[in-house]
Amino acid sequence: MPSTPTTPPSRVVLVEDHDMVAEAIGLALERAEGITVVARARSIAEALAETRLHRPDVVVLDRRLPDGDGIGAIRDLSVTGARVLVLTGEATTSVATRVAEAGGAGLVLKSSRLEELETAVRQVAAGEVAFGPGLLAGVLDRLTGRVRGAGTSLTAREQETLGLLANGASTDEIGARLGVTRNTVRNHVQRILDKLGARSKLEAVAIARREGLVD
Known part of the structure; x- marks a missing residue:
């Protein structure tokens, strides 16, 4: 056979x-x-x-x-x-x-x-x-766009700022890396907190890691 x-x-x-x-x-x-x-x-x-x-x-x-x-x-x-x-x-x-x-x-x-x-x-x-x-x-x-995930409204500069926060950078270090003032960094951070629904930088990083926005 x-x-x-x-x-x-x-x-x-x-x-x-x-x-x-x-x-x-x-x-x-x-x-x-x-x-x-x-x-x-x-x-x-x-x-x-x-x-x-x-x-x-x-x-x-x-x-x-x-x-x-x-x-x-x-x-x-x-x-x-x-x-x-x-x-x-x-x-x-x-x-x-x-x-x-x-x-x-x-x-x-x-x-x-x-x-x-x-x-x-x-x-x-x-x-x-x-x-x-x-x-x-x-x-x-x-x-299919029916749900908007956390962080999808972040601008490119806010994403950069979030990545630096996740790496432990200070406000001054972020300003130096991005070439902006301390006040500009604070504004970026505040908008990140608002968009992610976070109450602190640490919580924002935790949410970002959970959602796969940063490593």
Whole structure:
């Protein structure tokens, strides 16, 4: 009798800089039926190199890497035809929307069970999305403009100011970096607080991080 054609396994590049986490995920995916890990990377630069070399079906991408925010690398990683599944410690609608807007195919919490990650990899490899029902509804709302996310009304200068605040810069340091006066910086900060609904700089940074506006 002729043999039944078998579907080749989905090839995965795993991008994770923490060795213990990467080992656990890698072992789980290797044991999963229909999935094979072809390479591991510890940074965005390594991820781009390994993806170009191996042409995987899926890139499982940690969001926070030594050389930047993984979401910013999604478009470049997707050029090879790979679909990108992002791993994150905090899955909010804003972060999920950023992933979707960048061309990512899904978002999985690091605290999820390994079986959930395996399922998400299979979904993404099959051309589906893997955001989870709650997140997906929020992403669709944002992408269709029915909900305005926190921070969407920030000007470019206010976004710069917020980024410097998140890095711990003082009013004088922000003024020096942006080439503006202390009063101008204070005005920028006050508008940021108003737009984010925050009562302090610290709360504004916390909201911005939660919403994926800053790293």
